[in-house]
Amino acid sequence: MKGRLGPKIAAIVAVCTLVVGGGGLIVSLLLDAFVFDRFDAYGEVPVPGSGSLHLPAGEVTINFHTAVTGSSGGGFPVPPLRISMAGHHRLPDPVLTEVMGSVTSVNNDVRVRVWVAQIAEDGVYDIKTGGEVNGYINPQLAFGRDSSPGWMPWLFGGLLAAGLVELGAAVLWMVRARQAPQPARAPISLDEPSWPGPIPPPVHTYQPTDHGARVEELKTLAALRDSGALTEAEFQAEKRRVLGS
Incomplete structure (x- = not known):
C-alpha cells in the first residue's frame, strides 16, 4: 500500500495543476478580450471615410470593427483595407505595422486587429480610410490600446503543459507500482501452532508424585x-x- 501512495499523490497534484492552468488560461484570455483590450479607447473612423483623432504617444491598436447578422463562427473574413495617418503641426507620421489578430465576437459585434501604430508624439492625427467593404454593416477602424499583461496566458499555459506532463508521469508511475512484485505473505495454517524460534518447544510431560x-x-x-x-x-x-x- 505504501508503494502506491506516492503515485496517487502525484496524480492528485497533476490534476490540481491542470485545473489551475486550464482555468487560469481561460480566464486570462477572457480578460484580455473583454477587459484589458480597450480597442476603441481613442475613437473610430468610418470605412471608407476620414477623421481626426487625438492619439497618445506609444503603441495604438487599430481594429476593423463591424456588425454581423449571425454568428461569425470563427471564420470572419477581413476585407482589403487602406489607411493613411498624418500628424498636425508637423508631428512625425506614425509607423504602421500590419498585425492580423484573432476575431473577437460579442453578440453581433465583431472586431479583429489589423494594424499597430507607433505614435512618436502625443497629438491630433488626420486619418483616411478605404477598402472593399460592400456587404459589411457600419464598418469602422477603431483606435485604442491593449493593456493586458502578456505574461498571464504564458504562465497559465505553462502550468497546463506542466500538469499534462505530471499526469503522464503519475500514470506511468502508478502502472509500474502495480506491476512491481509484492512480498509473499506467510501461509495461514489451520493446524496446531508451531514453535517459531530455534529453541525447541516446551514438552509438557507428566511427572508422577x-x-x-x-x-x-x-x-x-x-x-x-x-x-x-x-x-x-x-x-x-x-x-x-x-x-x-
Missing part, C-alpha cells in the same frame, strides 16, 4: 505375588520397604 510411584510399585509387587514370582513373605518384606515402615 512420590505417592503415585509407591502405588504403582505396590501394584507391580501384587502382580508378581499373584503370578507366583514372589512368596507371601517376600511380598510383605517388599511392601514394608516401599512403604518405608
Whole structure:
C-alpha cells in the first residue's frame, strides 16, 4: 500500500495543476478580450471615410470593427483595407505595422486587429480610410490600446503543459507500482501452532508424585505375588520397604 501512495499523490497534484492552468488560461484570455483590450479607447473612423483623432504617444491598436447578422463562427473574413495617418503641426507620421489578430465576437459585434501604430508624439492625427467593404454593416477602424499583461496566458499555459506532463508521469508511475512484485505473505495454517524460534518447544510431560510411584510399585509387587514370582513373605518384606515402615 505504501508503494502506491506516492503515485496517487502525484496524480492528485497533476490534476490540481491542470485545473489551475486550464482555468487560469481561460480566464486570462477572457480578460484580455473583454477587459484589458480597450480597442476603441481613442475613437473610430468610418470605412471608407476620414477623421481626426487625438492619439497618445506609444503603441495604438487599430481594429476593423463591424456588425454581423449571425454568428461569425470563427471564420470572419477581413476585407482589403487602406489607411493613411498624418500628424498636425508637423508631428512625425506614425509607423504602421500590419498585425492580423484573432476575431473577437460579442453578440453581433465583431472586431479583429489589423494594424499597430507607433505614435512618436502625443497629438491630433488626420486619418483616411478605404477598402472593399460592400456587404459589411457600419464598418469602422477603431483606435485604442491593449493593456493586458502578456505574461498571464504564458504562465497559465505553462502550468497546463506542466500538469499534462505530471499526469503522464503519475500514470506511468502508478502502472509500474502495480506491476512491481509484492512480498509473499506467510501461509495461514489451520493446524496446531508451531514453535517459531530455534529453541525447541516446551514438552509438557507428566511427572508422577512420590505417592503415585509407591502405588504403582505396590501394584507391580501384587502382580508378581499373584503370578507366583514372589512368596507371601517376600511380598510383605517388599511392601514394608516401599512403604518405608
